[in-house]
Amino acid sequence: xxxxxxSIFSEAFLSPIWVSLKIAIIAxxxxxxxxxxxxxxxxxxxxxxxxxIETLLMLPMVLPPTVVGFFLIVIFGKNSWAGQAITWLFDRxxxxxxxxxxxxxxxxxxxxxxxxxKSGFLAMDRDIENAARVDGASEWKIFFFISIPLASKAxxxxxxxxxxxxLGEFGATLMFAGNIPGETQTLPIAIYIAIDSGNxxxxxxxxxxxxxxSFLMLLAVRVKE
Amino acid sequence: MANLKLQQLxxxxxxxxxxxxxxxxxxxxxxxxxFVGPSGCGKSTILRMVAGLEDIxxxxxxxxxxxxxxxxxxxxxxxxxxxxxxxxxxxTVYQNMAFGLKMRKQTKTEIxxxxxxxxxxxxxxxxxxxxxxxxxxxxxxxxxxxxAIVRDANVFLMDEPLSSLDAKLRVQMRSEIISLHSRLQTxxxxxxxxxxxxxxxxxxxxxxxxxxxxxxxxxxxxYEQPVNVFVAGFIGSPAMNFFSGSLTASGLxxxxxxxxxxxxxxxxxxxxxxxxxxxxxxxxxxxATPMFHTEIEAxxxxxxxxxxxxxxxxxxxxxxxxxxIAIEPGQTLPLSIHLNRMLFFDSQSKNxxx
Numbered sequence: 001x002x003x004x005x006x007s008i009f010s011e012a013f014l015s016p017i018w019v020s021l022k023i024a025i026i027a028x029x030x031x032x033x034x035x036x037x038x039x040x041x042x043x044x045x046x047x048x049x050x051x052x053i054e055t056l057l058m059l060p061m062v063l064p065p066t067v068v069g070f071f072l073i074v075i076f077g078k079n080s081w082a083g084q085a086i087t088w089l090f091d092r093x094x095x096x097x098x099x100x101x102x103x104x105x106x107x108x109x110x111x112x113x114x115x116x117x118k119s120g121f122l123a124m125d126r127d128i129e130n131a132a133r134v135d136g137a138s139e140w141k142i143f144f145f146i147s148i149p150l151a152s153k154a155x156x157x158x159x160x161x162x163x164x165x166x167l168g169e170f171g172a173t174l175m176f177a178g179n180i181p182g183e184t185q186t187l188p189i190a191i192y193i194a195i196d197s198g199n200x201x202x203x204x205x206x207x208x209x210x211x212x213x214s215f216l217m218l219l220a221v222r223v224k225e
Numbered sequence: 226m227a228n229l230k231l232q233q234l235x236x237x238x239x240x241x242x243x244x245x246x247x248x249x250x251x252x253x254x255x256x257x258x259x260f261v262g263p264s265g266c267g268k269s270t271i272l273r274m275v276a277g278l279e280d281i282x283x284x285x286x287x288x289x290x291x292x293x294x295x296x297x298x299x300x301x302x303x304x305x306x307x308x309x310x311x312x313x314x315x316x317t318v319y320q321n322m323a324f325g326l327k328m329r330k331q332t333k334t335e336i337x338x339x340x341x342x343x344x345x346x347x348x349x350x351x352x353x354x355x356x357x358x359x360x361x362x363x364x365x366x367x368x369x370x371x372x373a374i375v376r377d378a379n380v381f382l383m384d385e386p387l388s389s390l391d392a393k394l395r396v397q398m399r400s401e402i403i404s405l406h407s408r409l410q411t412x413x414x415x416x417x418x419x420x421x422x423x424x425x426x427x428x429x430x431x432x433x434x435x436x437x438x439x440x441x442x443x444x445x446x447x448y449e450q451p452v453n454v455f456v457a458g459f460i461g462s463p464a465m466n467f468f469s470g471s472l473t474a475s476g477l478x479x480x481x482x483x484x485x486x487x488x489x490x491x492x493x494x495x496x497x498x499x500x501x502x503x504x505x506x507x508x509x510x511x512x513a514t515p516m517f518h519t520e521i522e523a524x525x526x527x528x529x530x531x532x533x534x535x536x537x538x539x540x541x542x543x544x545x546x547x548x549x550i551a552i553e554p555g556q557t558l559p560l561s562i563h564l565n566r567m568l569f570f571d572s573q574s575k576n577x578x579x
Contacts, residue, residue, distance in 0.1 A: 130311065136325055
């Protein structure tokens with residue numbers, strides 16, 4: 001029993017949890033902001049090529065995580081212009097850093113937020129926004145005082161779902177951010193490594209931690225609906 | 226208070242679907258203009274162009290002699306009542322009415338004063354702290370009106386505001402809107418597909434069909450002198466009867482029925498084939514010298530009046546007669562038409578010729 005308690009409060013157990021939480025929170029905030037704005041934009045505007053862009057945004061949801069990882073390496077790798085720009089700006093490449101894990105989490109979590117937010121914005125009576133327009137509200141005020149409150153249910157469940165997805169991200173993160181303990185070793189990666197090295201106690205503890213967290217979040221979505 | 230000028234307003238969707246074509250109208254200050262027509266005739270589209278919620282494809286819109294085409298909704302100083310009320314569901318009745326004033330940076334005391342005043346006029350005082358979901362349909366309608374009147378805007382736009390109320394409430398709200406207008410005197414454009422609403426509310430009405438103006442006039446003008454078959458059939462309830470017939474030197478032939486008519490009451494210089502329009506109330510029972518006899522097919526008691534369905538020269542018609550006269554289906558009745566109220570339309574162009 002003592003050894004179990006020691007394990008729970010050990011740095012080795014807590015570190016991947018903190019790494020995962022930090023990554024998921026930062027990625028979650030960015031996804032919620034970008035996802036909400038993008039969803040509102042695409043829910044209201046019609047233009048040529050819209051379907052293609054939306055499909056591209058949704059693609060990470062169905063692609064194998066290794067494919068997402070592959071593209072992240074290609075796009076942000078040392079030889080790409082984006083990778084070189086980052087190296088020039090920050091004096092080091094982004095690949096195998098904490099920020100790489102955040103980017104991977106953003107890409108896979110974005111579609112969930114986007115889809116949920118968009119259905120929220122599509123479901124509302126557009127004349128309510130028009131009423132605010134006639135009432136003298138600017139487009140930003142309409143967005144903040146009308147659209148967001150009216151879509152709040154969809155926005156909250158989208159936020160929880162995308163946060164949970166960011167927390168569970170494994171494949172693309174491993175490929176793009178690597179497995180650096182204390183920096184990019186997230187919970188899912190730590191579980192994989194623990195099983196691989198036969199450390200079943202730690203694997204169990206981490207599994208219980210992430211199952212509990214994910215269960216509570218999905219439960220929250222259910223209750224909200 | 227404002228006047229409006231709509232010049233050749235045109236709306237085209239997807240490059241070739243014409244919703245409104247060359248709409249011209251001058252609206253004077255304090256007028257209550259009603260746009261009436263069947264659904265899909267473009268009336269709501271015009272209203273939304275005036276509101277700035279739809280772009281104007283061609284043409285120009287002036288409010289108080291200022292061109293408004295490129296002015297955004299929020300800067301047009303208009304207030305609008307929407308078909309489904311479009312209340313802000315997450316705000317209380319008070320907040321709903323205060324929103325527009327807040328957006329226009331009114332002081333808190335001024336907002337309070339105006340909202341309370343509007344609430345008193347509309348009988349909403351007891352509900353100020355409720356949300357729209359906790360209100361009845363009629364109360365929501367009043368909130369929508371309240372939200373418009375607190376603004377003290379230059380122009381009121383109303384898009385079928387009564388269409389989702391039940392019949393009794395509709396009649397009541399109709400007269401409330403009329404008395405509101407006579408009190409506030411704000412220039413108003415009111416859109417409806419209901420010709421009764423149009424007739425009872427309008428100072429002038431604009432009859433629309435297929436995105437084009439059919440006729441502009443006072444309710445009386447449009448009712449008594451419709452310019453074409455569409456207007457004649459659309460305005461009036463029950464609708465006007467139309468018979469296709471031909472002119473002779475001394476009367477009319479409708480099917481095998483001949484009706485003698487004094488020369489002065491017949492159109493001159495028209496082609497032989499014409500359409501004759503007769504309102505149901507312009508037919509009456511006359512035993513002495515009836516114009517024709519007809520067998521009654523159906524009888525509908527409306528209260529003071531009875532509607533009878535019958536045929537003239539094999540063409541069906543409806544006539545309105547007082548209920549004091551007992552009539553049974555199958556009975557043969559002697560009928561006449563008020564000759565000076567008959568309307569004549571060209572059978573080709575469908576325009577009224579006499």
